[in-house]
Amino acid sequence: MTSYLLRRLLLVIPTFLGITLLVFTITRFVPGGPVDKIISESQRMSFGKGGETGQSTSQTDQDASPLSPEQIEELKVFYGFDKPVLISYVTWLVKVLKFDLGTSTRYYDPVWDIIKDKLPVSIYYGLVTTILTYLICIPLGVLKAIKHRTFIDNTSSVLVLVGYALPGFIMAIILFVWPAARWDWFPLGGFVSDEFEDLAFLEQAWDIFHHSVLPMIAYMVGGLATMTFLMKNTLMDNLAADYIRTAIAKGLSFNRAVFRHAFRNSIIPLATHFGNNIGLFLAGSFLIEKVFNIDGLGLLGFESLVERDYPVVLGVLVISSLLGLLGNILSDLCVALVDPRVKFD
Secondary structure (H helix, E strand, O other): OHHHHHHHHHHHHHHHHHHHHHHHHHHHHOOOOOOHHEEEEEHHHHHHHHHHHOOOOOOOHHHOOOOOHHHHHHHHHOOOOOHHHHHHHHHHHHHHOOOOEEEEEOOOEEEEHHHHHHHHHHHHHHHHHHHHHHHHHHHHHHHHHHHHOHHHHHHHHHHHHHHHHHOOHHHHHHHHHHHHHOOOOOOOOOOOOOOOOHHHHHHHHHHHHHHHHHHHHHHHHHHHHHHHHHHHHHHHHEEEEEEHHHHHOOOOOOHHHHHHHHHHHOOHHHHHHHHHHHHHHHHHOOOHHOOOOOOHHHHHHHHHOOOOOHHHHHHHHOOOOHHHHHHHHHHHHHHHHHOOOOOOO
């Protein structure tokens, strides 16, 4: 086991380097970077001043940059665009190894400080959503397998399939329009209320829960359907296996055959998705976070990408890629825990 974990951890290094190098290279060649953004802002300021003083501006003057070539070159040096891509990447990677993710070109704050402020919200939604998904999908999948083709199975299948057919952000919009906006059952968005600091401890816990219900439903709807049907189908396959029929023929009750033998073998496929789900939920969904105005990593990464804030984009990439890679290792460990046949030698 120890040697296997060491090999997997060593494989994280080249995979991480490949992911970050690819995205870093793209940010260097995509137009609209921080230098172009500063030039365009300078042009708007220049045009605004010209319009206020009544000065006429020709089309040639509008196309010209208000910054001199020397100033543009200084900006490229400041943002590291004056060096070849590989050298710039190595410089950035050395800073990352020193836990320095750079400075945001939009907020002008350290990237790690910005991400650190968003992490608690993302961790909360990610972990709670993952736990709730497994707590719901495993019992529901077992019930559907045992009650196959009954009213309970058919009714729950319709509900689960409807949830599966609706993308998470569409469900978020539906929940935002009706339960939140029209019926006023839940807050319209945010993580806490404005008066959160003035509330007592239990009131604060209720306030967080009240704000979390709708976003969590939107987060869970797709994954819940997939995991439920995976649990049901896997359990049904095991119930039809010879070893279960043999156990029942020898006098073992059906319930004991299900929960002592078939159940453990059926949760193996779910264990393989456990680590991946954690990385996915922690990264967040920027569309759901946009609908409910949740200030998490997903929304931060999307807005930074739109604003060409590449240091923040790369910082979010570092966190999400490491979570995904470590999640794969965690999935293997979960499989080893539930399946005694797996030996990492």
